[in-house]
Amino acid sequence: MCSQKKNFTIGIELLRRMIKIRLTEETIAERYSEWKMRCPTHLCIGQEAVAAAVGLALRKDDFMMSTHRAHGHYLGKGGDLNKMLAEIYGKATGCSAGRGGSMHLIDKKVGFMGSTSIVGGTIPVGVGLGLSIKLREKDQVSCIFFGDAAIEEGVFYESVNFAVLKKLPVLFICENNLYSVYSPLKVRQPAGRKIYQMVQAMGCPSDQGDGNNAMEVYQKVSSAVAFIRKGEGPCFFEFLTYRWREHCGPNFDNNIGYRTEEEYLSWKDKDPICSLESHLLEQFPVSRKEIEEMQNSIHLEIKKAFEFAENSHFPQPQEATTNLYAGELT
Amino acid sequence: MCSQKKNFTIGIELLRRMIKIRLTEETIAERYSEWKMRCPTHLCIGQEAVAAAVGLALRKDDFMMSTHRAHGHYLGKGGDLNKMLAEIYGKATGCSAGRGGSMHLIDKKVGFMGSTSIVGGTIPVGVGLGLSIKLREKDQVSCIFFGDAAIEEGVFYESVNFAVLKKLPVLFICENNLYSVYSPLKVRQPAGRKIYQMVQAMGCPSDQGDGNNAMEVYQKVSSAVAFIRKGEGPCFFEFLTYRWREHCGPNFDNNIGYRTEEEYLSWKDKDPICSLESHLLEQFPVSRKEIEEMQNSIHLEIKKAFEFAENSHFPQPQEATTNLYAGELT
Amino acid sequence: MMRCLTFVKAINEALVQAMEIDKSVICYGLGVDDPKGIFGTTLGLKEKFGEHRVFDMPTSENAMTGIAIGASLNGIRPVMSHQRLDFFLLAMDQLVNNAAKWHYMFGGQSFVPITIRLIIGRGWGQGPTHSQSLQAWFAHIPGLKVVMPTTPADAKGLLLSSIFDNNPVIYIEHRWLHNLEGDVPDGDFRIPLGKAKKLRNGNDISIVSMSYMTIEALHAVEILEKQGISCDLVDLCSLKPIDLAMVFGSVRKTGRLLALDTGPGTASIAGEVIARVSMECFGNLKQAPQRLAIPDFPTPTSPSLTKVFYKRAEDIVRVVGNMLRKNFQEGILGNLRNCSHDVPGAWFKGPF
Amino acid sequence: MMRCLTFVKAINEALVQAMEIDKSVICYGLGVDDPKGIFGTTLGLKEKFGEHRVFDMPTSENAMTGIAIGASLNGIRPVMSHQRLDFFLLAMDQLVNNAAKWHYMFGGQSFVPITIRLIIGRGWGQGPTHSQSLQAWFAHIPGLKVVMPTTPADAKGLLLSSIFDNNPVIYIEHRWLHNLEGDVPDGDFRIPLGKAKKLRNGNDISIVSMSYMTIEALHAVEILEKQGISCDLVDLCSLKPIDLAMVFGSVRKTGRLLALDTGPGTASIAGEVIARVSMECFGNLKQAPQRLAIPDFPTPTSPSLTKVFYKRAEDIVRVVGNMLRKNFQEGILGNLRNCSHDVPGAWFKGPF
Numbered sequence A, B: 001m002c003s004q005k006k007n008f009t010i011g012i013e014l015l016r017r018m019i020k021i022r023l024t025e026e027t028i029a030e031r032y033s034e035w036k037m038r039c040p041t042h043l044c045i046g047q048e049a050v051a052a053a054v055g056l057a058l059r060k061d062d063f064m065m066s067t068h069r070a071h072g073h074y075l076g077k078g079g080d081l082n083k084m085l086a087e088i089y090g091k092a093t094g095c096s097a098g099r100g101g102s103m104h105l106i107d108k109k110v111g112f113m114g115s116t117s118i119v120g121g122t123i124p125v126g127v128g129l130g131l132s133i134k135l136r137e138k139d140q141v142s143c144i145f146f147g148d149a150a151i152e153e154g155v156f157y158e159s160v161n162f163a164v165l166k167k168l169p170v171l172f173i174c175e176n177n178l179y180s181v182y183s184p185l186k187v188r189q190p191a192g193r194k195i196y197q198m199v200q201a202m203g204c205p206s207d208q209g210d211g212n213n214a215m216e217v218y219q220k221v222s223s224a225v226a227f228i229r230k231g232e233g234p235c236f237f238e239f240l241t242y243r244w245r246e247h248c249g250p251n252f253d254n255n256i257g258y259r260t261e262e263e264y265l266s267w268k269d270k271d272p273i274c275s276l277e278s279h280l281l282e283q284f285p286v287s288r289k290e291i292e293e294m295q296n297s298i299h300l301e302i303k304k305a306f307e308f309a310e311n312s313h314f315p316q317p318q319e320a321t322t323n324l325y326a327g328e329l330t
Numbered sequence C, D: 001m002m003r004c005l006t007f008v009k010a011i012n013e014a015l016v017q018a019m020e021i022d023k024s025v026i027c028y029g030l031g032v033d034d035p036k037g038i039f040g041t042t043l044g045l046k047e048k049f050g051e052h053r054v055f056d057m058p059t060s061e062n063a064m065t066g067i068a069i070g071a072s073l074n075g076i077r078p079v080m081s082h083q084r085l086d087f088f089l090l091a092m093d094q095l096v097n098n099a100a101k102w103h104y105m106f107g108g109q110s111f112v113p114i115t116i117r118l119i120i121g122r123g124w125g126q127g128p129t130h131s132q133s134l135q136a137w138f139a140h141i142p143g144l145k146v147v148m149p150t151t152p153a154d155a156k157g158l159l160l161s162s163i164f165d166n167n168p169v170i171y172i173e174h175r176w177l178h179n180l181e182g183d184v185p186d187g188d189f190r191i192p193l194g195k196a197k198k199l200r201n202g203n204d205i206s207i208v209s210m211s212y213m214t215i216e217a218l219h220a221v222e223i224l225e226k227q228g229i230s231c232d233l234v235d236l237c238s239l240k241p242i243d244l245a246m247v248f249g250s251v252r253k254t255g256r257l258l259a260l261d262t263g264p265g266t267a268s269i270a271g272e273v274i275a276r277v278s279m280e281c282f283g284n285l286k287q288a289p290q291r292l293a294i295p296d297f298p299t300p301t302s303p304s305l306t307k308v309f310y311k312r313a314e315d316i317v318r319v320v321g322n323m324l325r326k327n328f329q330e331g332i333l334g335n336l337r338n339c340s341h342d343v344p345g346a347w348f349k350g351p352f
């Protein structure tokens, strides 16, 4: 009963985060053609469950590193929506002061230490955060998000090796959405080889999970986080998921030929948000109306955030050539 | 009986190659202090079995790539001794015309396509040779030698991934001699993780073997070569072995503290040349005298090769600034 | 025969012809056979030449460079493409320690005929990691050849020459040139590597440029012409080997030098041009040579921050005006652009 | 208090002091805790500070650079050492795409206080892949700082400043300086980054140099002095930021410039110095500036091939003589060297 109640709270919070991610992304998609968000933008619609569940399984002071497809991770960890949108709009109020854009997000207040655009590029950085945690004898966890293509970069393997060698508090999360841009897994990795099994053989405890099942992701990751926090070393997860829209930009692109409409529809059928909604409605004392109210309030929050972003001022062009180096700090 | 005879021939040829490698290396060690071999030189004394056996298991037109510790591989594959020594002496008659030194050997006549000094640096090059074989629809094999430290470079992993993905005719040979310079495995790789098992999980058939047992290495590698030649894709071997002398240079250095004299002696007890000699003397119709004669003739060959190297002329200093680019070729 | 083609189509044609001429030419890189075909440059190749010669690859830039080297040692001529130069930073070990040195360090017995296509981004929030112009890095490394075509004809002619050159060639494309149109000869049309091109003849100043900056320079030269300033415009085309003879000849005529660069100034190609001119044509220089490059800062993302960051025709006009002590009246630039500063043309609609 | 220390001991002392001053300083790299301790520079550190702060690492240069970045984001100050600069080519992605840009591209909120020690080899068959001088590469990248100390005192003072600087600093050591002796202040002695040093005062020509070439220059200046030529010798110490003010001041006085470099000429630091002097001090120059760098070729291995390849005092004397149109008689170099050209001193006995 107690755990039932806990599950309910968790389920609702997962749903809230997923809806927030989904609606934010959909609004970006809708408004991208106004040509005011002038930077490459990678949406994660369809992949919200992993982002929300991992974010919720972590503490605020745990670290997170992410990739070009970072919006969900950032929001899942509790990152500031206003600042994210302002960043995408290139405004001075953006989380990176307009210098980074959609692919370079940061919100240190919630431990979101940065996302970057080079595939695999933040993996060792996250391991370095893990090293710093160990050196400072803290019980934080450093979580690193990356896609199935990042697995192909040697730096991934080097990073796992070091994390295992030093038993660092690192949580590796691979969101396997089957594609890298338009390239299916089969042109990049051997058929039949399971990523999580290979990582296990590198010496890192690992598991695979359904990336459309937020509750499952949350449970699996939570117990791994507890394990890591105890100082038992890193863990790795591969979650199967699917990006609904095009790789970069706001549109659908199942028509261009790199994947089929059927494949897309079969994944859409497993919509992580619908699944969780149904699950909650069936199992817990929550009504559709209450969920709709939640949606409405999130809608409002997003609307305001877009207003904030649009109304914020641009940085001065001259600011581009300031603050190259970090100065003395207190 | 037939196979017994074949084994005898193989055993004798292995012994010949191993003795040639050993005596060459020992002469280099002896004469290094004359300061005429003015380049970093990494001896493989103690590791001759793998070099000889792999070289013998391959055809002359198979390719080989190697590392900073290449003398054995080069000679095992049938590389020209005169040219190798002349190269170490920095002479114009050297296999790389004096430009490469001990770490940059080449003898294309026997498929030895090059050794270089950057750890892991020749692994993808060997895989590329494998790709070229497949593109040209030949039945050659591309063999790549590397040490246990090369395993730690991301490029190793990237290379294995591609070789498996494309089923390339590549033979990966890891000589695990437990050290990288003065660093034992335990400060570089997770305890208990077996390299060959990890590679298996990457999708590449793999095995481990006793690097002091030339016959065993030959048998294992020969059947892998047959497998690869049939177009079945790459294979990986980890052979356990031990470098007797210091990492770079002619001396013994068990006294400086990174490893124990006992450890060294325990490996020296397993001297691959003595073992093979005893084996041959026990099992086959060969006498100690015949082996001594073999040794003597090799000694003579080496003596002449050193004379060749010493008597060869140096390249002109001005040649350093010629032939930067390859021109038109026929 | 000349046809009007885009830069993209010219590259595509060069690739098709190279692969037809020599079946040892192969073409790979992330997305070469996907529906977009590297901005259209590799479209149709797989259909024509099969999946053995044209293929996608794992995101393993370093190994895939070494693999190109290895294949080339056995007679293959790989052409590898990267959608952004920035990604290729992962492969510097293979490029510099292996490809650049192989021919030299093995005494000239082997050679590495690989071509690596790198694309430089600009504008539309390409930002710090999708817009780096590192041609100076490659030119600094002995053993590499480096080209940066500007026109569609050069794109084709230099690509064919790069592919059939027996050395590693870094072939750098600027994203903002991809849609440029121009006359391109058909057939096996090659332009020798190492030769610059004189695009405009003038007597007052030599402008030495490369790649997309040459387009900005062409606009500037036109505007300056109207102000009575006549410019000699040299498009380097090849950065290594570099055609200093043409640069020196130009400076000996004009006595003045403005060197442009698409990258940051410090230790740049523009700097090298100035250094070599100062060393070799000192007596011909009437005044201090100048350099116009992007600032020594990472590239910011916001369109507001890139406004003065990137250099354009306006900036060239201003610097030349200063050098020649001309005070231009307002408005001489006319209606130079019909679109925002952060896109190559009005046709451009993100997200790349 | 001053003590006479070797360059190696000065580095060791700086590391010890940095680690004593701030327990967030850590030190890692291949072999930092092995019996040789990176040519002696890291000896004793593990015993003093423990294996958590001083440790060996896997041969994973790229990841280990990213790991330094990550640790530094949480307040650690990593010092990473590489026995040769050449090995660090594997880490260009982490260095350039992450370390150099992190502070800037995240709007100044984070900073990356890492120090990377790189050692340049020379002679004794170091050859193509153990002797590259790529300081120009690092200086070309906005966001990095680059230092190249020459004297033991600079080695210490610049290393302490590098470690406590809040930016990524590339600290380049020349292997041939390691055994150099000189006075070194004790205590927490720091030399500001970005400042050059005037080592000799003279009026006829400015020689601008760095790292080991400064030692050769010191010999050359002495010989030239005896021939009645007085040289201003500027040791850059920092290459980015670079102290052009001192260079300009010197050239304004002498009117002549010879820029030296340990690396190949094209797009080098020496080239940058010449470019900037030509741009800023054109009116002060009495003649064409000159550059003395190694040839644009990979470094060969044979001692015979390195004889004229590397530049030495003799070469500097010759170039200066040519510039000033002096015909020196034979033998002015005297007995400059008591050992072969391919070793730093007679004490040297391979193999490194």
Ligand SMILES: Cc1ncc(C[n+]2csc(CCOP(=O)(O)OP(=O)(O)O)c2C)c(N)n1
Binding pocket: A068, A069, A117, A118, A119, A120, A146, A147, A148, A149, A150, A177, A179, A180, A181, A247, C030, C059, C061, C083, C087, C090
């Ligand atoms: C080193 C590098 N190579 C190539 C790219 C181009 N690129 C941008 S996103 C992307 C796809 C990455 O796929 P994956 O890691 O599976 O993440 P997903 O986009 O599917 O979320 C690629 C290849 C890059 N940014 N960095």
Ligand SMILES: Cc1ncc(C[n+]2csc(CCOP(=O)(O)OP(=O)(O)O)c2C)c(N)n1
Binding pocket: B068, B069, B117, B118, B119, B120, B146, B147, B148, B149, B150, B177, B179, B180, B181, B247, D030, D059, D061, D083, D087, D090
């Ligand atoms: C990328 C790179 N990092 C470091 C080095 C320095 N180094 C030279 S040999 C060597 C040891 C390599 O060990 P291993 O691969 O096990 O081969 P072994 O020397 O034991 O035969 C190292 C680290 C190098 N040459 N290249």
Ligand SMILES: [Mg+2]
Binding pocket: A147, A148, A149, A175, A176, A177, A178, A179, A180, A181
């Ligand atoms: Mg993916």
Ligand SMILES: [Mg+2]
Binding pocket: B147, B148, B149, B175, B176, B177, B178, B179, B180, B181
């Ligand atoms: Mg080893």
